[in-house]
Amino acid sequence: MTDNLFADLPASPLPDELFSELLKRPGVRIERIVSTGQASPPGFWYDQPEGEWVLLLQGEAGIRFEDAPEPLALTPGDFLEIAPHRRHRVEWTHPGQATVWLAIHFAP
Structure with a gap:
């Protein structure tokens, strides 16, 4: 069976991001996230116990790390690794x- 990362994309903005778990095994979880204009709430920072590698496939986004002065602008093909407990947010x-x-x- 196959599936497609670009299947069932929303045609209009949604109130919340869509999270789809694609694979889960001990020590690893792969998910597709679809955003339609969302950002992290003011003052909110992700602080995850696990590491994360993220690839932007389509669209545009800004990621900010608490320890960095400016957000990173991401376009399709950009990827980055987020270390465990490195506080970050979607700008x-x-x-x-x-x-x-x-x-x-x-x-980790």
Whole structure:
């Protein structure tokens, strides 16, 4: 059986991001995240116990790390690794199109 990361993308903005777990095994979880203009709430920082490798497949987004002065602007093909407990947030995602992420969470 096959599936497609670009299947069933929303045609209009949604109130919340869509999270789809694609694979889960001991020590690793792979998910597709679809954003339609969402951002982290003001003052909120992710602080995850596991590492994360994220690839932006479609759309645009801004990621900010608490220890960095400016957010990183991401476009399709950009990827980065987020170390465990490195506080970060989504500053913005493109409101006019679906932003599609592939996120791999892994045990440190």
